[in-house]
Amino acid sequence: MKVELRNISKKYEGNSFYTLENINLEIEDNDFCVILGPSGCGKTTLLRIIAGLNSITKGDLLFDEVKVNNLLPKDRDIAMVFQSYALYPHYNVYKNMAFGLEMKHEKKEVINYRVRAAAKLLSIEKYLFKKPKELSGGQQQRVALGRAIVRKPKLFLMDEPLSNLDAKLRESMRTELVSIHRMLGTTTVYVTHDQLEAMTMATKIVLMNNQIIQQVGQPEDFYNKPKNLFVAKFIGTPTMNILEGTVENDTFISNLNDYKVKLTQEEVDLIKAEKIEKVYLGFRSEDAQIVSAADENANLIMLVINIELLGMNKQITCEMTLGQNIIITTGKDDKTKLDTKCGIKINKYHLFNGVTNNRIG
Template sequence: MKVLLDNVGKKYEGRENFTLRHIDLEIEDKDFCVILGPSGCGKSTLLRMIAGLNSITEGDLIFGDRRVNKVPSKDRDIAMVFQSYALYPHMTVYDNMAFSLAMRKEPKKLIHERVMEAAKVLQIENYLYSKPSDISGGQRQRVALGRAMVRKPKVFLMDEPLSNLDAKLREHMRVELVKLHKALETTSIYVTHDQVEAMTMATKIVLMDGGKIQQVGKPEDFYNRPENVFVAKFIGSPTMNLVEGKMRGGKFVSDDGAITLNPSDADAQKLKEYENKSIIVGIRSERFITENMTENILDCTLDIVELLGKEKTIYARYSNGKTFVVTIPGHLQFKVGDNYKLAFDKEALHFFDGETNLRIN
């Protein structure tokens, strides 16, 4: 089912300001939409409004072609999975999963079929008669998912469902959730502050900050075309290198005078109206050139080398003590204290307006 938010806002009672405002968002049927953003930006608030657990202060929430602002949560055909799995400790796994259907007085046969079907997909058939305290965190998380699945909701809502798991299990469950989504094809809205989860699972990412949407799009858009400086910094690890400066005579000159860059022809065209105006230029760590350089070359001293296996992260200090973070193939030999040259791949520069912080398109 399609989910549409039209100019949605939330002001909690007793709060002076809106927590969320002017949220416009279209989530297509079968999307796996990830709401991403730093702590406190309003992700859970937004999800809880969609779930019907928070009231909506302004705007419209539409499921399919029905406005559901005032529809109680239980009548919205949704199922929600929380970070704390919130299983009933005194019930077996089976009964936890059967609970919501039993409450709806569904026939025993149907309940059994649904529970067994979910248990099979989630591979928890072997401990259906255990109590939550007797199974692992990852298994409990699957029970929580199963409990939501048996209801065959039109929309699946998940709020940081993996954050209580260790790194390995999280990685495993990421893959499982993607498979599950492919199998069920249920529209899913998934909240996280983890960009890796967003980049690997989403068909659509919504990145929020300060109660506003910063960018909506496919994962690759976020990496390749961040729409503002916040997005550029938030997505990608190591963080994108950013330098402030001005356009002078068609070249970018950093404020400290240490860097002068020729933009690509396409960028030069876009930057024409920025002569003498403030600009922020960005380059990802893997887009520096270390061999066969012809232009946009910088003399550096190597501060730190971190060997990560297949690649190395190096911290390249240039004249005024500032550094660039650079990723190079792991087999290249660089030693701390060495002087060497680095060039900017001019096809890989991101330009942002220094006043508005918006991408220059």
């Protein structure tokens, strides 16, 4: 099912501020759309609006081109999965999954078939006649998913469904959810504040902050072409390194320490045309390399204050100024030494307007 939000704004009763402002979004049929953003940015509010659990202050919501602003949740053909599994404690797994279908007076054989098929898909066949409290968190979350799947909705709405699971289980459930989505093809809107979940699961990411959508696109768009400084810092670990400075002739010069990075003619032209005075230059830890402090290709020269071996690679922390550091990712066998000065050569960077914070180029 296609979901369309047109100019949707939301102000809760009693609040003086809008939680959402002019949200425009198209979620295509079969999309796995991840709504991403920091705590309090309005993700749950947006999901509940799609579910019909929150009213819309302004704007329109359309399902397959039909306006559904006033359609009751039960008539929307959707299934929701929450962070808390909200299973019925007194019913066994089978009954928990069958319950919604029984309410719809489905035939017993249909219910039996669908519950068993979903249980098989989720590998919980063994637990069908156990009570929720006899299951682990991950198993309970599967039951909650199963309950949604058996209803064969046109739309799945999920609000941080994995956040109560431990790191290992989250990882495997991520993969499972993606493969279930591939099999069923049901349009899914999935809320999370975890950028890794968004990057690994989404066909489309919607990144929100300050009541509005900051960027919509495929995961790689966010990594390769962040639209503004907020997006650049939100996506990727470690956080993108940022230098603040000005541009003279064809060179970026940082305010601290006069570090220099030569820019392309195209970038210089854009900065001149838009009369941008303050510029942020950002680079990811993996887009720079450590060189000798004497190397004339070094863009920055800094003191190494921490080295962490993460297994596959090392993270080298260098001090730019007190409390402001730069992190570089190197191979695991890198020989950089603690408390020495090293050069940093930047291989790829992003430029942002220092006033609007928008991407340049």
